[in-house]
Amino acid sequence: MTAEKAAEKNTEMTAPRTRSTAKRFLRDLSRQRARLWLVVGLLACHCVFYVLAPAQSAIVVNLIWEEAKGCIAAGRAFALTDALTMQLGILTSYYVIQWATYYVSAYLMASVAETLTLSFRERIAAKLNRLPLAFFDRHKAGEVLARVTADLDRISEAMQTGLFQLMMALGYIVGVLWAMLYYSPPLTCVFLGCMGVCLLIVQAVSKRTFAAAERRQETLADLTGLVEECYAGRNVIRAFNHEGATIASVGRDVTDNCEAQRRTDFLTNCMNPLMRTLTRIALALIALACGVQMLTGQMSVGVAQAFFQYVNIGAEPLCQAAFMVNNLQGALASAKRTYELLDEPEETPDPVPCLPAPAGPGRVAFESVRFGYDPATPLMEDVSFVAEPGQKVAIVGPTGAGKTTLINLLMRFYDVQGGRICLDGTPTESMARADLRDTMGMVLQDTWLFGGTVAENIAYGCPGASREQVESAAKAACVDHFIRTLAHGYDTVLDNEGSALSQGQRQLLTIARVILRDPQVIILDEATSSVDTRTEAAIGRAMDRLMHGRTSFVIAHRLSTIRDADLILYMEHGTIVEQGTHESLLAADGKYAALYNSQFA
Ligand SMILES: Nc1ncnc2c1ncn2[C@@H]1O[C@H](COP(=O)(O)OP(=O)(O)OP(=O)(O)O)[C@@H](O)[C@H]1O
Incomplete structure (x- = not known):
């Protein structure tokens, strides 16, 4: 077909589309x-x-x-x-x-x-x-x-x-x-x-x-x-x-x-x-x-x-x-x-009526979960595990193993295509997304701060928080001292998504944000590699305080920080291939043991 004929055909095909767009536009008008x-x-x-x-x-x-x-x-x-x-x-x-x-x-x-x-x-x-x-x-x-x-x-x-x-x-x-x-x-x-x-x-x-x-x-x-x-x-x-x-x-x-x-x-x-x-x-x-x-x-x-x-x-x-x-x-x-x-297809709407998010204690269960970003090529086939209330769950595995995907499913950023995820016995798809997310707090590698004051950034998840609450969250996150060295303290305006702050400072602020929100379940994407050892220690302390008494999921990049985890999930190709405590997994001498030994042997 010549270019002119193709253009002609294209012009013919646009006529009905133009008419239907015009009709819809007139309806809006x-x-x-x-x-x-x-x-x-x-x-x-x-x-x-x-x-x-x-x-x-x-x-x-x-x-x-x-x-x-x-x-x-x-x-x-x-x-x-x-x-x-x-x-x-x-x-x-x-x-x-x-x-x-x-x-x-x-x-x-x-x-x-x-x-x-x-x-x-x-x-x-x-x-x-x-x-x-x-x-x-x-x-x-x-x-x-x-x-x-x-x-x-x-x-x-x-x-x-x-x-x-x-x-x-x-x-x-x-x-x-x-x-x-x-x-x-x-x-x-x-x-x-x-x-x-x-x-x-x-x-x-x-x-x-x-x-x-x-x-x-x-x-x-x-x-x-x-x-x-x-x-x-x-x-x-x-x-x-x-x-x-x-x-x-x-x-x-x-x-x-x-x-x-x-x-x-x-x-x-x-x-x-x-x-x-x-x-x-x-x-x-x-x-x-x-x-x-x-x-x-x-x-x-x-x-x-x-x-x-x-x-x-x-x-x-x-x-x-x-x-x-x-x-x-x-x-x-x-x-x-x-x-x-x-007209883009939307997220599946929240169920009506939806079940309320449970008030605690924070038991998370993945039951035979199946998922793929493209449903035709599943990434996860049958993922199951239980995080008991207050437990620290570490997720490890090579890059592309599906660690972030597991968190994306827990937060319902994507919906599972089989099986279910339960929070304190209630399936997450029976709750409103907003209620579910209210129970969770995330600290990601990709810290996001917006153009506003430091106090407003910390209070992002609790807009009604008082200055005292903001300050005590900042203290718990070991960032209060740093904030006070800023020109206007808590009222310092962060421009351009806080680009003037270091990666570590930005991460401490986002930890303070989650501490203030006080969620039942914590999700941490450990990212301490780009900060100095003092900041790393401060972030470690802040994260420990944050996790204390809460069910927490840690995407761990360095195995030294997860020896004390109650449950370690070792993932590969979207599947949990091993799970247990540090000691039990070392004793099993499987993939986790090999990874651990490669880092510490
Ligand atoms: N939005 C997406 N759309 C399509 N495929 C994706 C998407 N996000 C991740 N994937 C694919 O899913 C698989 C798991 O990715 P995921 O980000 O969960 O891995 P990960 O274990 O967190 O990796 P890393 O440690 O490198 O962050 C990878 O093969 C990735 O290419």
């Missing part, structure tokens, strides 16, 4: 039907007075013409007659009404557009919270960001320009045709002939514009995703001297976006000169006919100039048609991408 009807009413009023103004100007011009001819014949000076003054007053009032109705309707349209954008943003924000983590595994942050920013901005812009102008253009054309038919039906037919040709061209081009605009938004999302990735990985890029390759790949995405933008702009701009030429031909023909009718006395000077004004008013929307169509097609392409995000 109709939620503000009262304000929209007001806009339509005001615009109709604006168009009526816009179209009446040339007719009124014909009366004024004819009066001036008659008065001027009378003055020349009588040899007197030109003076404003009462009739002329009154007609001039009426003409001025038409212009004032036109202006006022235009501005009020434009203001209302802007508010309709912004309210719609706001509702899309709210729906997307709520949706992002309901999407499973698998969605975020598949999509780059920048790509999602582009839908929330660039796509929604385009919809808003198109409504305020494209849709608004389209409604106004339709009003002008209807009014102008009515006025033209009143003055001269034959000349109106000339104008209608030109308009028909223009509309055929617009229709042919608009079919292609949707596909072009969709491609433009896609390339923009790819570019945003890549730039976001490069920004986040800037240190690694420099460390590996990959600046050149990175610039080249950004360059490729920029070129793709530029190409898509160029095609969309070309489709818009190529039509304008063509439309102008066609309308100029219509104007020339009409001017010729008006001249002949004036010379034969069939048309007055005032009517001729009014007719000319009507042709201009009617021609302008035709010249702008490509712009309006492009604008609206671009908005539809953006709306389609927004709906795609809103």
Whole structure:
């Protein structure tokens, strides 16, 4: 299949999609039907007075013409007659009404557009919270960001320009045709002939514009995703001297976006000169006919100039048609991408009614759990173990063994595909996710701090906590002393996710956050390798305090810290291949013993 045929097929396939997107978009828009009807009413009023103004100007011009001819014949000076003054007053009032109705309707349209954008943003924000983590595994942050920013901005812009102008253009054309038919039906037919040709061209081009605009938004999302990735990985890029390759790949995405933008702009701009030429031909023909009718006395000077004004008013929307169509097609392409995000399959909803999360004591049981990120290729086939209340469970194994996955399932970031996980005898899938997560506290390697004060960051899981509670959590996490050395102590604002803090300091703050939350079950991803020995000792003490009296899961990277664990799970290829205490596993002389001996022998 040639490239042109493929493009043709693509264009044919986009037509039904465009229609269904347009229908859905109109449904969303109709939620503000009262304000929209007001806009339509005001615009109709604006168009009526816009179209009446040339007719009124014909009366004024004819009066001036008659008065001027009378003055020349009588040899007197030109003076404003009462009739002329009154007609001039009426003409001025038409212009004032036109202006006022235009501005009020434009203001209302802007508010309709912004309210719609706001509702899309709210729906997307709520949706992002309901999407499973698998969605975020598949999509780059920048790509999602582009839908929330660039796509929604385009919809808003198109409504305020494209849709608004389209409604106004339709009003002008209807009014102008009515006025033209009143003055001269034959000349109106000339104008209608030109308009028909223009509309055929617009229709042919608009079919292609949707596909072009969709491609433009896609390339923009790819570019945003890549730039976001490069920004986040800037240190690694420099460390590996990959600046050149990175610039080249950004360059490729920029070129793709530029190409898509160029095609969309070309489709818009190529039509304008063509439309102008066609309308100029219509104007020339009409001017010729008006001249002949004036010379034969069939048309007055005032009517001729009014007719000319009507042709201009009617021609302008035709010249702008490509712009309006492009604008609206671009908005539809953006709306389609927004709906795609809103239609993404969500996490399975919490059961109704759901069981309350047990208040304690924190017994966790995995019962024949089966799971795979891709259900077709299971990672875990039959994972079972029990963590008794207050026990420390260490999870060890080579990289990619499934340690993090086990935690992801416990937190219900992903749902199990077989078997079940119970907390104090209650299956976790029978509880609301929020209730389950309330019982758990996580300290990850990937510490996350947000732009706010140190105190706010510690109180993230308990927004109502008092300053005393925050400070005592910080003391328990061995980070109080460090916080007091900061410029504003607990009120120091952390910028850029706390990037000015060291990895160890960030981890101590996240430990304080979990201590304050006081959960039943603790999950620790041990990450002490990147900190100095003093900080490591402080983190170790803080973690011990955190785990004291609570069921805890520790993803251990160094076996020295887990000799005292009540249960050690040794994992490989998603399966627990050995479980027991340190002593029993050493005695069994299996894989754990081999790993331990490789580290300490
Ligand atoms: N979001 C994901 N989507 C698809 N596959 C994943 C995802 N996360 C992990 N995996 C795969 O699942 C397997 C287990 O990964 P997991 O992160 O649980 O290992 P791990 O034992 O925690 O490794 P490490 O010690 O390196 O952190 C790996 O093969 C990994 O490639």
